[in-house]
Every structure is written in structure tokens, then in C-alpha cells.
Amino acid sequence: MESSGRAAGGPSRRQVLGRGALIGAATVGAGLAPQAGAARAATAPPVREETLAAEPVEISLRVNGRERTLSVEPRTTLLDALRERLGLTGTKKGCDQGACGACTVLVDGRRVNSCLTLAVMQRDAEITTIEGLARGDELHPVQRAFLECDAFQCGYCTSGQIMSAVALIEEGHAGSPEEVREWMSGNICRCGAYPNIVAAVRQAAGGGAR
Amino acid sequence: MSVVGRPIARVEGRLKVTGAARYTADLPQDDGKDLVHAVAVCAAVAKGRITSIDARQARAAGGVLELITHHNAPRLRPVPAQEVLGPAHETLLVLQDDRVHYSGQPVAVVVADTLENATHAASLVRVEYAEERPVATLFEGIDDAFDSPRYAPPTTIGDVDRGLADAAVVIDRTYTTPAQHHHPMETMATTVRWTADEVTVHVSTQTISMVRDGLATTFGLRPEQVRVVSEFLGGGFGGKAAWCWPSVVTAMAARLTGRQVRLVTTRRQMFAATGQRPHSVQRVRLGARRDGVLTAIAQDCVGETSAFYDTPPFYIGAATPVPYGCPNIRTTQRFVKVNCQTPVPMRSPVEGVGLVSVESAMDELAAELGVDPLELRRRNYAERDPNSGLPWSSNGLLECYERGARRFGWPERNPEPRSMRDGRYLVGWGMATAIRHAGSDPTSALVRLGADGRAVVQIGSQDLGTGTFTIMTQVAADALGVPVEMMRAELGDTDLPTGGGSFGSHTAASVAAAARLAGEALRAKVIRIAVADEGSPLSGASPDDVLVDDGYLFVRGDRSRGERYAQILRRNRLQSATGDHTPPPREGATVARWAFGADFTEVKVDPELGTVRVTRHVKAIEAGRIINPRTARSQVIGGVVMGIGQALTEATEVDRRDARITNAGFWGYHVPVNADVPDIEAIFVERDDPHIPGSVKGLGEIATIGTAPAILNAVFHATGKRVRDLPITPDKLL
Ligand code: FES
Ligand code: FES
Numbered sequence: 001m002e003s004s005g006r007a008a009g010g011p012s013r014r015q016v017l018g019r020g021a022l023i024g025a026a027t028v029g030a031g032l033a034p035q036a037g038a039a040r041a042a043t044a045p046p047v048r049e050e051t052l053a054a055e056p057v058e059i060s061l062r063v064n065g066r067e068r069t070l071s072v073e074p075r076t077t078l079l080d081a082l083r084e085r086l087g088l089t090g091t092k093k094g095c096d097q098g099a100c101g102a103c104t105v106l107v108d109g110r111r112v113n114s115c116l117t118l119a120v121m122q123r124d125a126e127i128t129t130i131e132g133l134a135r136g137d138e139l140h141p142v143q144r145a146f147l148e149c150d151a152f153q154c155g156y157c158t159s160g161q162i163m164s165a166v167a168l169i170e171e172g173h174a175g176s177p178e179e180v181r182e183w184m185s186g187n188i189c190r191c192g193a194y195p196n197i198v199a200a201v202r203q204a205a206g207g208g209a210r
Numbered sequence: 211m212s213v214v215g216r217p218i219a220r221v222e223g224r225l226k227v228t229g230a231a232r233y234t235a236d237l238p239q240d241d242g243k244d245l246v247h248a249v250a251v252c253a254a255v256a257k258g259r260i261t262s263i264d265a266r267q268a269r270a271a272g273g274v275l276e277l278i279t280h281h282n283a284p285r286l287r288p289v290p291a292q293e294v295l296g297p298a299h300e301t302l303l304v305l306q307d308d309r310v311h312y313s314g315q316p317v318a319v320v321v322a323d324t325l326e327n328a329t330h331a332a333s334l335v336r337v338e339y340a341e342e343r344p345v346a347t348l349f350e351g352i353d354d355a356f357d358s359p360r361y362a363p364p365t366t367i368g369d370v371d372r373g374l375a376d377a378a379v380v381i382d383r384t385y386t387t388p389a390q391h392h393h394p395m396e397t398m399a400t401t402v403r404w405t406a407d408e409v410t411v412h413v414s415t416q417t418i419s420m421v422r423d424g425l426a427t428t429f430g431l432r433p434e435q436v437r438v439v440s441e442f443l444g445g446g447f448g449g450k451a452a453w454c455w456p457s458v459v460t461a462m463a464a465r466l467t468g469r470q471v472r473l474v475t476t477r478r479q480m481f482a483a484t485g486q487r488p489h490s491v492q493r494v495r496l497g498a499r500r501d502g503v504l505t506a507i508a509q510d511c512v513g514e515t516s517a518f519y520d521t522p523p524f525y526i527g528a529a530t531p532v533p534y535g536c537p538n539i540r541t542t543q544r545f546v547k548v549n550c551q552t553p554v555p556m557r558s559p560v561e562g563v564g565l566v567s568v569e570s571a572m573d574e575l576a577a578e579l580g581v582d583p584l585e586l587r588r589r590n591y592a593e594r595d596p597n598s599g600l601p602w603s604s605n606g607l608l609e610c611y612e613r614g615a616r617r618f619g620w621p622e623r624n625p626e627p628r629s630m631r632d633g634r635y636l637v638g639w640g641m642a643t644a645i646r647h648a649g650s651d652p653t654s655a656l657v658r659l660g661a662d663g664r665a666v667v668q669i670g671s672q673d674l675g676t677g678t679f680t681i682m683t684q685v686a687a688d689a690l691g692v693p694v695e696m697m698r699a700e701l702g703d704t705d706l707p708t709g710g711g712s713f714g715s716h717t718a719a720s721v722a723a724a725a726r727l728a729g730e731a732l733r734a735k736v737i738r739i740a741v742a743d744e745g746s747p748l749s750g751a752s753p754d755d756v757l758v759d760d761g762y763l764f765v766r767g768d769r770s771r772g773e774r775y776a777q778i779l780r781r782n783r784l785q786s787a788t789g790d791h792t793p794p795p796r797e798g799a800t801v802a803r804w805a806f807g808a809d810f811t812e813v814k815v816d817p818e819l820g821t822v823r824v825t826r827h828v829k830a831i832e833a834g835r836i837i838n839p840r841t842a843r844s845q846v847i848g849g850v851v852m853g854i855g856q857a858l859t860e861a862t863e864v865d866r867r868d869a870r871i872t873n874a875g876f877w878g879y880h881v882p883v884n885a886d887v888p889d890i891e892a893i894f895v896e897r898d899d900p901h902i903p904g905s906v907k908g909l910g911e912i913a914t915i916g917t918a919p920a921i922l923n924a925v926f927h928a929t930g931k932r933v934r935d936l937p938i939t940p941d942k943l944l
Contacts, residue, residue: 084324154396155227156233
């Protein structure tokens, strides 16, 4: 159930942290372990708060074919930048830990957990979110297949499932139901729509519903 | 043509596949400028007192607007238990004193201009505790288990001791089920704006009216001052059904800052924000004659409850007397106070937990007697409800057995454990019975019709994702007599007519009944207007003779004499009517209303690794009439998937020294993923039920009940090894 970006091989949040230790400390402290931060004071790691306050920077991102200028802090994840700064709330936060796939977007065509990458890292990339799939009123074939196969209930994981499915078909991993199951396993659906998701991916890939 | 019973696509589906559906954390869109973010700091110990909170660093951090602790939090009033589901009274008096009762309890809340700043500042809050030794698990406190005659009185039918003494065979086994968490994909989110006149709350909740009443009581407001909105929910499974702290602290933050405040609990916090399915130990004794007919059923359960709250959550044995006709039945339950959050319902808190042991014990009895497990259940079919002694309102259980078994190929089963193989894998087939009480809640609906012929149906209910939007639309369209495309559904707002909670498998029955009444009332009203309207071709007709089809009203026997709703409405004002559903009273009932089901499952077990895979599953359900077979099928599939998790992967682990949850994330708490889930087939055995409005019994919970025990039984059949401790992780098979 790890990241849906297993095919990605792109830079991870951790690698970036290695390059920018100061920002890294802030991100780890802030993003991953709020609870641990409140732990017994004696055992809590020392925090160098002086180094943490990173100034917001102006960046531009190419999202869904449009150049968008926004101000983010270096520690802002791509997910939060999309949702909180650009108002693209179709991409969802399910765990903020890279473990559920709800935040999946395409970065240069590869599926990436947007909670695991920082916005500042994606300045040169082409980002596609769920809002960028349909052409006007015409749904993308994967969106249509999800509708037709009832491949969701609550819909909260659906943006991530659809983005994953779009990339997976492109990757050539929709050859059989078994293959789809395996390659869609980075996207959790707590409503349990999996059999219908498999059917939808197969249908969109032109492999028949089953 | 009637649209009820047809598999139409979800009416809100397009919004969901395009990312346009707005869930709580996606709001507001318009005036986001005013919005600020709150992050909770949660207790790192499970029991003790807060001795100091050093908030200097946090307050000095960038963007921080407010920091709330028990020193400066608004004072709250206790909410009585009858107003809310789950923890009530003093348990949700959060941030009121220095006591810590469970790890993850909120001890401070930071409000800042951005999410990053709030999260960072929260990490700078230093809390020190005078720690006390917690009760970490049920087993640790089991010597102090107590009864609760008020909430979980023992059930006694006949004479169990006698029934056991008379039995030719007695099965006496103890099973344990772990604490589990709901984990809807949408974590608990709340946005509150608090002005002098009104408190507006956007919240992920299964019961908007409960949040309104709870917040009003605890903050000393009138319910009319609080508006609660929850349009799209990212799942709930019971975890958003109960009264819980995130909404309370968000409201505090909004009141103190005067800003619109959003708090989204982290996935980790979800392990201590919305309660859990309680850890339980269940001893079952079954007595039977040689032919398998039961002479006694005894079930003694012990369940965890929180350390600071006496009201036990659920009597998990409450439905144990129902599935089998047996003259002697006794169930008891005791409780253990554990330093955990107060348990809450999780997709069938009674049957989904308490029948795991009974259905496994039935399988053990079948093996002991050499009787086929399905045949054993048939022989013990209950002609009436053994618990109440009342006749069933309707009962399709035998047909569920038959159709499920046929579809699955059950007769092919070799009864011998370890006898079936697929290459190196051991193959096992198992089955179980499912039952679930069918009920509904008082619900009001309003249907409005405009001059364009379009109509809207409004109910202050919620759609967890199960299809409430869609079935409301279908039922109201049919009742009014308009095409389904002309009907729109609105829900999730306390400004709408009051609906009940979306839990207990009550929603479909409640919402459908109210929508039908409102639609029919409006149809009758417009017909009355038309027959009295000289400008209408229907003028002078008897209202009883006016029929409606696809929005066209005409006189019986003369289709040409009529006109469309839109034409009538153009000459008249906008029309609306309400419908109020009142559930049949439980007291003095003359029938027992239940839904029924049967699960059949196949597992393949790797004998070297102990890994279990479910490879196919058939579930037959009798839940009365199905309003939408498409959404219903998805709901059943989803229930089976959750049952797979319950049986094989899901357990909330607690460390015994500190009583902290050790697997607080999807990385450690394993819910099923796509590759874990096989083809699942749902069969609906439909029944008309004259005692239930619309014959709708509800599906949410019966969808998952029965799945876990069927898997347990299949694993025994595959391996010859009986695991009585959920979940069946590989270590238990090696
Ligand atoms: S993987 Fe990014 S939110 Fe879960
Ligand atoms: S549709 Fe609800 S989580 Fe997937």
C-alpha cells in the first residue's frame, strides 16, 4: 500500500530534504510528527526554531496547461499549494504521508503523490490534476468509465484513482485485471470500490470491462 | 415509467469524477481570505495530569493568532447522552482541565494564518505531564470488568444450563476481536464561522442535527443559532456518526479569533479523534443434539470502554438471540475501563462484532458433528424471532442460503479440512449467516416544483457516499410522477427539513419514506389545483381520476385530456409540499423487522508463508426492496471489502507500557487495497414487506456482517487450523 508513484523514480521529499537541511527540519517537524512534537519535553529533539521560518517565495507552476503564479513557503507541499493557494481542491488529502494515493497528480505524465513533493520543486514541470482532464464538457475516457462502472461511492479517493488510472494505462499496465489490481494498489479506497475500479480501468484501456 | 428499482447512475457522479464535488476541507471557495487554520496538539501520554504547557515558542512563531489550552478555553457545558451518539457528558469537555485520559486527547489548539504556520507552531508547544500508569488493554483490566444492567442487561430465554446439560455436543470456545478504526478516506474536517448572530459549521458528519444540538448545548446557544452543513462526505462508517472533539475545538477557535477557522485532523489523529470499534473477548457455548439442532446458545462478552466514561458503548451480544431458533439463549456483557478513546459504532457495532464468535462457533459445531455448515444453519432456521417471540415482518434467509450456495457452487465442497488445493495453495470454502435489524428514523422532506417543470427534494440528511442523493431523487421523482432528470436532491444542511442520522442502516428507509410522502402530497396538491382551474383541460375532473406519467397529468381513460406540470405551474405559483415519516414504534411491535444475508467465500492459503487471500466471494442479501441495484451493489461490495480487512488485516495495536497506538497510519494499519480484493458478487433476494414503508430494510451494515466469520471459517477449512483471534495474520497460521 505504499505510494502510487512506484513507477516514478523522480525526486522524493526526502531527497530534497537532504539538499536543503534547513527547510527539511521544518518540514519534518511540521508535517510528519505534530504529535511527537508535543511529546515529553525531556525526550523531544531540540528544535532550532530560528532556522525554520522560511520566507515565502514567488514561484510559477504550470498546472493543467496554464502558468500560475503563487507565493509558497519552501516547506509547502505541492498538494497544499494546489488546494490552498490555487483553489484546485479536486486533489484530496487522505493521509499527508504518502500512504493512500488520494493526492495523486501527474507530474510530467508520471503519477506522483503530491503530498510527498514540495511545490518549489515542481517549477519546471507540467502538472495535471483532476480538473485538467476533461475537455470542456467532454469527460476524459477514464472519467467516463468511472461513472459508467460506478467505480466509487463517496468519491473522496476518486480523483487520485482516476489520475493513477490515466498514468497506468499510459504505462501499459492495464493488460489484465490482475495487472490493474496490482498497479492500482497505491490508491486506497475505503469504500471498497475496487472491483468496479478494475472494471473501469479495463474499459477505459479498451480491454473490456472484465 | 417507475425509476425506483432501476440501476440509474449516481446523480452526483459527474461532480465526483471531475473533482468538483466540494467536501468540507474544500470549503469555502468564495471568501477564503478570512479563513485561518487550526491544528490540535495531542497528548503524548495516556493517563495523568498536565503539569505545564510552555507555549512561548509557539506563540512567537510566525502567523500565530491564538493558542488555546485548558487555561483559556471557553467553558463548556456537558451534553446529555440522549442528544448525541457516543461519548457524551463530561467526556467531551475538551480543554477544560488538566486531566489526560487517553493518548491523543487534545491538550492544545494552535490557530495561525496558514496551515504550515499552524502545523509548525503546534510542534513547538511543550507539554509536560505527571504520568500515571494507564490501563493499556482490555486484558490488563479484565479482573475489574463490570456489568452494566442499565445499558447491557443480560438476555435470558429459556434455561441455558439445562440446554447445555441436555446437549449431545457442546462447543465452548473463546474468540477475540481487536480494536479497529473506521478510516474514511476523508479525515474529520470542520470549518466554523462564529458571528454574533450565527455559528455556521461545515463539518464531515453523519448527523448534522446532532452536531447542531451538541454544539448549541455545550456552548450555551439556542439550536437555531447554529447552522450545520455537510454536503459531500468522504465516507464515515460510523466514525463520523458520534459526537467528537474536532468540531468542539474548531468552534472554540472560531469564537476566540472571530475568524473562520478550519481544522482538519491528520490521519494519525484519526486514531484518537472519532473513536474506534472496541476490542472484545467473546466466549460462546453452543449445545446441540446429534442432528445439529441447537439446545443452547450462551455468549459472554467483555468489551473495552474508555477509562473516564461509564456508559458502555454497545451491547455486542444484543443480536445473538436472533439468527437461530433455539429455546435456550443467554447473553451477557461486561466492560473494562481502558485508557483509550470512548468506543463508537463502526459499521455494525452489534452484529458485525458479536456474531463473529457465534458464526465461527456454528462452524466448529458443524465440523464436530460432521454436518455441512450450511445444512446446520438450515436446520436451525428460526420460524419467528427467538428474542421477541414475534413473527418476522418478512424473511428471505432461506432463499439467501439457497441462491448464494448455488451461485458459489457450495455443494461441490469437500467437507474435509485441507482437502482442497490449487497447486501449492490450500483452498478453503466458508460461509456465515448475516442478520441486521431494520429500522428508520423520523424524517421530513420537502418537494418543490417550479414553472419550468423542474423539482427539488430536500431532506436534512447526509450522503456518506452510499447513494442517498440518488435514491432520494428516484423516489421523489416517482412519487411526483416526473422524469428523474427533472428532480434534483438537496441534503446536508440543518436549514432543510430535519432528517435523521446516516447510520444504523436507517438512511435509505427513512429518506425514501419521507421523499415519497412529500412527492405524493405535492402531486395531490397540484392535481387539486388543476381540477379547480378553468384554464386546465383537467378542470372538473375528479382528483382520483387524474393520473401522472412523466410529468404529464391526464384523466384516466382519456390520455388526450391533460397537460404537463409545467403548464399548470405557469398559471399558478411555485408549489411545494412536505412529507413526514414516522417510524413504526418499537414498543408494542407486532412483528420483528430484520434484514438477512448469507456470505460464501473462498480463500487460498500459502502453507509456507501463512498468507491468506480471498479469491472469490458471493453475498446474498434480503433487504426488502432495492431502490437502486447499482448503488446497492457497490455498497455490498464495499461492505465485503471491509469484512476482508476485519478478518485479515485490520487491528489497532497499542503498546502495553504507554498505551499509545503504535500503528497510527495507513503504513501500519492495513486496510485492504485493490490487490487484496477479488471478484465479489452481490445477489439481492427481494421481498415485499407490508410492515416497512417502501419495503426498504437498509444495506449499510448487512453488507459487511457475515463476511469476516465466513473468511475465518474458510481459513479453517483450508488449513485445519482454527484461528479465534482476529485478524488472521500469517503468524497465526504458522
Ligand atoms: S498519499 Fe498523499 S495524501 Fe495520502
Ligand atoms: S469512493 Fe470512498 S474512498 Fe473510494
